[in-house]
Amino acid sequence: MGTEKPLKILMLAKRFAEAMPKHQHKFDMLEAIGRVADVRYWTKDGDIFDIMARLDFRPDMIFHYDFEWRNAFAPNIRNLDRADILKGCYVLDVHFDPAARREYFDRSGKPDIIFSASKYPFLEAFPDCASRFEWLPFGINESLIKDYGLPKDIRYSLMGLMDPKYPFRHAVASRMKGAEGFVHFKHPGHRTPDRPGLFVKEEYARAINRSMISFTCGSVLRIPVAKFLEIPGCRALMLAEPNRDIEELGFEDGVHYVACNRTNVGTQALYYAEAAEEREQLTDAGYELVHRAHTNEARARQFVDAVKARLTGGGRAGERAT
Structure with a gap:
C-alpha cells in the first residue's frame, strides 16, 4: 500500500511574528501545520484567481487566517466567495467587529469551515455557523514552552x-x-x-x-x-x-x-x-x-483531520479538542 499523500494547503497568512513577536505562538501553530501538510504561503493582498494562477499546485484547501486588526495577520483577498475549492478561515478574537465577521462568513468569504480559537464564545456569538464550525484552540511550541529547570525565585x-x-x-x-x-x-x-x-x-x-x-x-x-x-x-x-x-x-x-x-x-x-x-x-x-x-503537533493533526472530514463529505471532525 502506498503512503497517503499530504494535503495541499494554500495558507493565506502574513509572516506576522516578524513584526509582532508577541504573537509568535500563533505563527508557530501555522508552521506545525506545514510539517504535516504541503503548504504554500501567500502573504500579499490580491485576487484569489490571480493567486491560484501563480501556484505550482492546486490546493485541496484554501486557509485564510484571521483578517482582524486591519489585516495584521492575513492579507485582504478578493473573490474568495467565488473560489470552487474547500475554504477555511480562522477566528482569533470572537468579539472583533461582529458585523465584519458576518459579512465575511456569509458574503465576501463564504468559508466552508470556520476554525476558531474559542468554542462556547464563538457559538454564542454565531450560533447559525455551528455546522461550519471547528474548534482549533491554541497549542504550545514544546521547544519554547517547557521546564527550563530554573529556581522558583x-x-x-x-x-x-x-x-x-x-x-x-x-x-x-x-x-x-x-x-x-x-x-x-x-x-x-x-x-x-x-x-x-x-x-x-x-x-x-x-x-x-x-x-x-x-x-x-x-x-x-x-x-x-x-x-x-x-x-x-x-x-x-x-x-x-x-x-x-x-x-x-x-x-x-x-x-x-x-x-x-x-x-x-x-x-x-x-x-x-x-x-x-x-x-x-x-x-x-x-x-x-x-x-x-495540547501541543502544536496535536493541533496540526486536528486541523488536517477536520479538513479531510470535510473533503470526504463526513461533516465535522468532532467536538472535542483533547
Whole structure:
C-alpha cells in the first residue's frame, strides 16, 4: 500500500511574528501545520484567481487566517466567495467587529469551515455557523514552552493586559499587592518590535518557569487564552478563573490547576504557596496534560483531520479538542 499523500494547503497568512513577536505562538501553530501538510504561503493582498494562477499546485484547501486588526495577520483577498475549492478561515478574537465577521462568513468569504480559537464564545456569538464550525484552540511550541529547570525565585506572577476586560487580573493585582514574592510583568505591546530583553518568547517562558504560582483568566468573554496552556506548560501552578472551554480541554480544578474567583484568589494563592506537596502534584499534572494533549503537533493533526472530514463529505471532525 502506498503512503497517503499530504494535503495541499494554500495558507493565506502574513509572516506576522516578524513584526509582532508577541504573537509568535500563533505563527508557530501555522508552521506545525506545514510539517504535516504541503503548504504554500501567500502573504500579499490580491485576487484569489490571480493567486491560484501563480501556484505550482492546486490546493485541496484554501486557509485564510484571521483578517482582524486591519489585516495584521492575513492579507485582504478578493473573490474568495467565488473560489470552487474547500475554504477555511480562522477566528482569533470572537468579539472583533461582529458585523465584519458576518459579512465575511456569509458574503465576501463564504468559508466552508470556520476554525476558531474559542468554542462556547464563538457559538454564542454565531450560533447559525455551528455546522461550519471547528474548534482549533491554541497549542504550545514544546521547544519554547517547557521546564527550563530554573529556581522558583518568583513566588507569584501575573502577566498580560490589564484593561477593563480582565476584572480577574485586576482583582489579583489588588489582593496580591504587597504580598511577598509577587511580581507583575507588564504586557510588552502587541506591535512592539523584537529587541534583546523584550518580554516575549523565551524571556516570557523563563519567567513563568521561575514562578511557583501564576495567575490568568479568559477575560469577561471567558475565552481559552494561550496562558491557560503556557503556565502549566512551563511547569508553574496555575490559579485561574475557569471557563467552559478549558474544562472541555481537560483541565480539572484540584487536579491540573486551581479554579479561583475574584473573592477567593488571594486566599488560595497564600494557601498553595505553603502547601508544597499539593502544589507540586497539581503543577506536575498540569504540565503532563499540556505536553500530552495540547501541543502544536496535536493541533496540526486536528486541523488536517477536520479538513479531510470535510473533503470526504463526513461533516465535522468532532467536538472535542483533547
